[in-house]
Amino acid sequence: MTRHNGVEDPKALHIGGRPVAADLRAMAPDLSRRVLARLLDELPVYATLPGEEVAGDIAEIVQQSVRMFADAVEARRVPDETELAAQRRSAQRRAEEGVPLDAILAAYQLGISMVWSQVSAGATSADHTDLRELLAMLLDIQRRILCSVTESYLAARRTIDSEEHSGRHALMAALLSGTEPDGAVRAAPRYAVLTLRLERHPDEDAAAPGVAARRKIRRVREALDAFAQQPCLTAFRADRGTVLMPLDDDAVVLDHDGLRALITDAADVAGAPLTAAVAVADVAEVPAAVARTAEIVDLARATGRPPGLYRLEDVLLDYQLSRPSAALPALAARLEPVAGKPELLTTLRTYLRLDRDRRTTATALHVHPNTVDYRLRRISELTGLSAHRTEDLGELHASLVARQALGDRS
Template identity: 45%
Template structure:
């Protein structure tokens, strides 16, 4: 639409100059718009009605000017709707409510102009309708852009505060200073989760953008973590895993429910998920992070099934994996198997199967006699008999120690 001041007579509908008619009714119309908004959208009842009336007045006033000059709105003339949209974003008013409010205002203004339109008014009615659509388009773009810009700023500030809080918790820094600076509050306790995530089908599929697939996976993960207690989780996570601190109430969590949550998480991600968890008060988070990191490394190195693990689930292995004078000596018991990966693989599979030679053979895709032969070779080389109950504790401890000293 082009500016053409003075080139056309005033737009008229039902014998009325539409711009003058709108100017004459602008006060009553602005009040009616504010009343309808409060009636139809409860969130607008909580906002100052005088402010809403003033915004409606200036919006209708701008449209009146555009009708009189038969031109589109300039960007500079939409500064106030943009500023208002930013305030609504800050107040938490949904964008759909903001846009709906402007549509109601323009709709009511347009209805007041078109009443009593006659067949001979068709040309001017079409021009007015075209100007209405153009005004709404420009207004919606300006309002949406300003709203999202403000939300992005707010989210960036919030995320920055969360990152600062998480860093302080993990590092054992002065938490009071961070809380004062960010305005965030400390939870009574945190569920500390160290996570290892496998690839899902989207990431493996040829022709799929791996970055997009990974981001989609992370959004699902963050959403599920936030739902554990209804509080946003503090996270440092990429597509392969990371660390999450989930705010908890003072009572102890139900670990069976948490196991179910981790199982649900795995299904939502479409990928294997190993998690190591512990609950700690804010001051004890650094120690809990160290512990869950060690537990996660232990369960992934030993090829345990996906799921949630606590210290109580891996007590013996955890203790044997701690550095000590005995650890290297235990690992050395299996030293003769170095350079013989087929023997080590078969021994681990045999222990994991509960000493079931047929299950071991099936997992390795070999004959059961091959398993027997390899177990005899283990005995010959190490002096430890995998079929002798007396030797099994030493073999199990040696496997854990060997994985730990790597």
């Protein structure tokens, strides 16, 4: 029986001689697992959600709801809106991910039905009064939850649907096109302009790639907004994004170290590697900054740099080498003799990136160190340039960058 400070609570609801609230708390983990199993079995949309989401957000809200029922039964009152904050947040997230409202409502109804089946099992005629009160309470809780969740979901959808025509989108369109903002939303004095390359989350290869991609993007957006302490202007697709992060008048220097840590953290929460480039721009400079950061991201990835944040200063030489000029085709042609041998180009690129360490290169390529030596020797025989001669290293590197700048991805 339910006790407080060792004294039995005479007002506690009992079914079959068991205190309902204490029973629900004790069985919450097992009951939550069974509810989750039925959701996956009976509601098709839940079976298509990313595995990480089902095991994380969905499982957490199911168990939290079971414990909320226990608290409500113990207090013998329907939870208020404050106590339903977790359910409201969950509904907002599902709205952002495109999960249908009817599936969410069906999930709560299924869960409440299973709670009732569990607590009413073993009831006897002596439990008639408590059983009636419990049923009435569960129905009131169900009504409150469904109304609160529906309101939160629809509010989120209205925000999402209206954003396409909002002043923020109009402002971003104006900034990207270099036209004068119409004044409906005030532009910031300056922006940190970011281009992001988002690799695929493992769940994007599963049954619900759209949901997984939207979830990944939502988490990245939330991390960026938290860093900026205000909403950023964003345009995302599954693999790429443009972000205009407002900077205040007093933000003389961008916190690059903080932003670099943010990109690392955002990649962690998104569950996918991120490569980003940043430049600070006045309003009139935004279009050029967007083009430049896009080039830097592509250059960082093409030259085998790891995910993370890059500035122009981080890739100065390669950026300059990749600029259109009369010398660019000639530089690219220095490696033309091995153009049809991608294993040689890959070995050279990896060997230079790993500070000319043959053993580390062999490990990265999953080959024997002798194979690395053989391939480097073949490159020297075919091109006349040796990765072992200091005077040839610059030209080899420049030729690789030139080939990538001209579209060779071998």
